Amino acid sequence: MQTVTVSWLKSLEVLNNVPDDQLQWLLDNSKDQFFEEGEFLMQPEEPITGPHITVEGSMRFFMMQGTSRRDYTIIGPGNITGYLPFSRGKIAKGYAQAMTKLHIRSLDTGLIPEMIKNHYELTQALVSIMTTRVRDFTALQQQNEKMMALGKLSAGLAHELNNPASAIVRDSLTLKKHLSEEPESIKAIFSMKIEPEDVSAITNTLFSLIDAKDHTRLSLKQRTQREDEIIEWLDEHEIENSYDIAESFVDFNFTIETLETFEKYSPNKNLTHILNWASDMLITEKMVRDIQESARRIAELVSSVKTFTHMDRAQDKQYADIHIGIRNTLTMLGYKIRKGNISVIEDFDETLPEVKALIGELNQVWTNLIDNAIDAMAVNGKGTLTIKTRRDREFVEVFIVDDGPGIAPEIQSLIFDPFFTTKEMGKGTGMGLEVVQRIVKQHRGSIKVKSDPGHTVFSVCFLIDG
Known part of the structure; x- marks a missing residue:
């Protein structure tokens, strides 16, 4: 069994610049934990504990969608995970499971305020881990959301x-x-x-x-x-x-x-x-x-796919007509629209100038919002989807309106939160609207929702010359 010492902690790249006295404080206030292969360290709705330093063995983090397991990451020896300073998430959304016999060194979460107050370099090292983790996880989730959207579009x-x-x-x-x-x-x-x-x-x-x-x-x-x-x-x-x-x-x-x-x-x-x-x-x-x-x-259809993915353009902001992207999205979702017996009303301001944007990213916004509207109207067996555009000084506004049953008032403030979804297991990651909000903010804009039974409006507003 590996004995955890100050010297061993300094061998970890993320901790090698932390002063010895702070690492000694970490040792004095942490304890060893051992898990057998297959044993769970964390399950959904449980409080997130830690930080945990993986000493020996490995663990995986995953979520369940229906009967399918979706792995997010695997943590091996020398990695630090669990609750970290300034983390916003306090309740687990997924699972952590030992893949082999596992030895971790864990700090009591309740001691984090003391660490932040008295041990700056140690806190800074752990915060850097959190920053990297958020960046990597966000990229992974965005890729997963794109793949799910691609799957829907491919089927149609x-x-x-x-x-x-x-x-x-x-x-x-x-x-x-x-x-x-x-x-x-x-x-x-x-x-x-x-x-x-x-x-x-x-x-x-x-x-x-x-x-x-x-x-x-x-x-x-x-x-x-x-x-x-x-x-x-x-x-x-x-x-x-x-x-x-x-x-x-x-x-x-x-x-x-x-x-x-x-x-x-x-x-x-x-x-x-x-x-x-x-x-x-x-x-x-x-x-x-x-x-x-x-x-x-x-x-x-082939032209719509090419324009929709914007695969013939550079991956930076370009001037383009947003109506082309919206219409191509409607083309891509055409089968689902007809299957849902949905009428589409295009109330476009054709005088709108071209906007400076990441068009491929904006197309992902239109796909998520229109697809959600179609799903919302499915319970009625028919519906009317209205898409309206207009100019408000230096901004462009896009309204996506459906006549579905609406979003309950008590959850309207939650719909943009990561992992929040009203869809049944296996039909949504809960990342669609979170990704939409991030893309809109990337364009120096905002997205709002107003919903009553029979009338739900998502309004997207962003700079024309963003």
């Missing part, structure tokens, strides 16, 4: 990308099959004898409808009525496949007048071939458009 993004990707595969296969069947209708067209001016009239009529930008959107009732009218006309003129081609004609706003135009410029015996050819052209056009739209959607 997988759904967002799956739909257009599946559509491209489906439509491309259908288009390939459709094109393989077209030669039969083309043969009939080639065998016709039509005057050039009639061909021009037919093709001009067709492509004017294909190229039309202002298609009238029909209600289900109007569409059904239009299809019935077209089918009736086609049947009267003994057109083959009348039921099938009527659907494609309605998609492109065909009317009875359109069909009469085709009839006017087509030899009677060839009208069925011309209308079936026109339907084939429309079906091909529609599938190509669907493929283009799906590809555009994928490109938009």
Whole structure:
């Protein structure tokens, strides 16, 4: 067993500049403690004791999320942990457990005021440990929070990308099959004898409808009525496949007048071939458009990811339009918004100038606040999310409003505290809003909350030229 002496204490880097008399005071007022492997030194809701100097063996610190253990750090020989001078936390939030047989030297927490008063260098050494611990723990928690946010976004993004990707595969296969069947209708067209001016009239009529930008959107009732009218006309003129081609004609706003135009410029015996050819052209056009739209959607999502993470920018403050970040966040959370049956209202002041900020960090703010609002409205099965921006002199203000059940008055003052969460175990670290507050303060701003049942507002205010 290692005997703890002044000489051994001075071998520790953090204590090697502390005067011997102060280390002797530490020895005289501390005692040895021994723990078996697996034994707990600390559990949640217990008072934090110490300082503790690890002499032999090691211990781990962790928290539980559901049935999963999340390790934060491992302490080995020569490290100092436990309650330290000027620590704000007095109650344990997690566990400390011996990983092997463990020998620690512990100072009674009640003697810390005496140490602070009479032993400056020893106090200073322990405070430096606390500062390092806070910095490292904060960085770890921020990284964990980012990973959790990334996990949420990735799940939603997988759904967002799956739909257009599946559509491209489906439509491309259908288009390939459709094109393989077209030669039969083309043969009939080639065998016709039509005057050039009639061909021009037919093709001009067709492509004017294909190229039309202002298609009238029909209600289900109007569409059904239009299809019935077209089918009736086609049947009267003994057109083959009348039921099938009527659907494609309605998609492109065909009317009875359109069909009469085709009839006017087509030899009677060839009208069925011309209308079936026109339907084939429309079906091909529609599938190509669907493929283009799906590809555009994928490109938009990839662009949103790139802009959201801001991975093409330097890691310092840049001037940027905050509305781009907010809209990209909404895109990234689009699947969750639709799944929650949530309407989004964008009340943006488009005259806002670009703000100088760490845009990637601000996007983390929008992600946390919007995601929390979506979760809050989930109990209602629907909701309205309102995002408003405005300028207040040299500041920009962003309001994120939901119509969920609200935050209970007795906990509103606690929501920005580290580890505080209203979510069930495994669904929140309690670091989201604490990280949000830290990022906002980093931008020389503030964040406030006002909540009543059916109306919760988070307001973020920060300098435009921060």
